[in-house]
Amino acid sequence: MIEVEKLVKTFTGRRVLDGVSFAARNGRVTGFLGPNGAGKSTTIKILLNLIHPDSGRTLIDGRPFSRVSSPMRSVGAVLDARSAHKGMKAETYLRALALTNGIPKSRVDEVLAITGIGKVSKRRAGTFSLGMSQRLSIAAALLGDPHNLVLDEPINGLDPEGVKWVRDLCRYYASQGRTVLLSSHLMSEVALTADDLVIIGRGRILAQTTVERFVGEHSRHGVRVVTPDPDRLRQAFSAAAGITVADVERKEGDPERSRAVWITGAPVEAIAGIIARHQLVVYELVQERGSLEDAYMELTRGAGEYRTQKPSGSGAADVIDSAGVAGSAEDTGSANAAGGAAAAGRGRGKAR
Ligand SMILES: Nc1ncnc2c1ncn2[C@@H]1O[C@H](COP(=O)(O)OP(=O)(O)OP(=O)(O)O)[C@@H](O)[C@H]1O
CATH class of the missing domain: 3.40.50.300 (P-loop containing nucleotide triphosphate hydrolases)
Structure with a gap:
């Protein structure tokens, strides 16, 4: 010991x-x-x-x-x-x-x-x-x-x-x-x-x-939904107690003119049921679990010794903190908050 x-x-x-x-x-x-x-x-x-x-x-x-x-x-x-x-x-x-x-x-x-x-x-x-x-x-x-x-x-x-x-x-x-x-x-x-x-x-x-x-305790579990009609989807969930719908970044390959949202607060079956009852069109509905990686990144964000910059020539430098989450140099706080949701979405079924 x-x-x-x-x-x-x-x-x-x-x-x-x-x-x-x-x-x-x-x-x-x-x-x-x-x-x-x-x-x-x-x-x-x-x-x-x-x-x-x-x-x-x-x-x-x-x-x-x-x-x-x-x-x-x-x-x-x-x-x-x-x-x-x-x-x-x-x-x-x-x-x-x-x-x-x-x-x-x-x-x-x-x-x-x-x-x-x-x-x-x-x-x-x-x-x-x-x-x-x-x-x-x-x-x-x-x-x-x-x-x-x-x-x-x-x-x-x-x-x-x-x-x-x-x-x-x-x-x-x-x-x-x-x-x-x-x-x-x-x-x-x-x-x-x-x-x-x-x-x-x-x-x-x-x-x-x-x-x-x-x-x-630390990773976010939820359902990622890609839909062409995020407003109707929000409306459908507005009456459901305890369920939250947050915008997340679209992924490469998501259909044109679609939006991705991250829904938490209910099991996937209940979320799918609400979507069906309101006859909403969705292109993707995936239950995702955060991995240890996601949880660790969330916890240690900002606790690293080094800060790096993307090697881009696009003017305003993007800061990448040591946990590897990128955000605009002027608005790191809000970018990190968004990054947390996006990070949770990355860990599809990786938790052991
Ligand atoms: N002999 C030393 N003199 C001065 N600073 C030191 C010395 N050894 C370590 N440090 C500093 O102490 C801090 C902790 O270093 P340490 O090597 O323990 O970190 P670590 O978690 O093992 O990091 P890594 O994963 O990069 O190896 C760092 O800021 C490092 O620069």
Whole structure:
């Protein structure tokens, strides 16, 4: 079990962690999510005693990492895919790690087999592709058969088979009652892999929940309807208590002279019934569920460190915030509100 309690960290006068607390429990994969610069790596480095917090503490199975007697048996961590010495053969690197940590030599062959890099183990780490380097880092993390796995962006550079392998590995470790803390930018991947979710933005915890509950609470569920007669459609729904109809952007491929609306507040059957009773023409009626991606974007909008601009030559620059939602530079607030509805519409049936 990993416990993070009230961490505060300041770099050159800037507070990058501001009272961060969460727990990653045994038998669970905990997804640790946040935009660039949110404070994920800093938290993990403090956990591993690589840097010191201004205040607060971290515990691994009830103890600070500095007081753990067999660090590699307690925590296996992947912080940097290229951590192995470039001039060392993969096998030599793993053997040296095993030797200095009192781990039997036989375990090296086991982790080479688990990570699928046995065939290239005699090659120097510096010649490895990013994907192979990730596997080597994971092999090193697994050497001590640790009770806790801490993986910082472990799927960077992996091919789809590798991504699935990391997912299965995390699930397998959790199924054995171990703790897995998985930091990632990839919402869809976390949704497939994690049980619990910790979301951080600008050094503060924005949410700590389960993946399922988070999607249920934050994503918008509704029905997207494309119609040539939005006024009559609004009129038809005006008397229906609790149902709201909002304009959303048309999608490419929507028929000419049609409008798209987003209807919430009633099940799809009731909405379809009202449309039928009023004999309205609709070109499309689709029940859509927001995904974890949508919910995450809504929560972390504006919490990223970077703001970017569209590479367009069209005069007024479009600002894209770090959650990837575009809006006019003069009117970011209202554009973001519209973006929320549009974002909910994108996640057709993606929630797990
Ligand atoms: N050694 C350092 N000196 C000064 N600032 C730092 C240092 N390390 C991190 N920071 C800053 O602390 C903030 C949090 O960085 P951190 O690497 O923890 O974020 P992150 O969530 O892991 O981001 P990413 O997903 O981009 O890796 C950032 O603003 C970063 O620039």
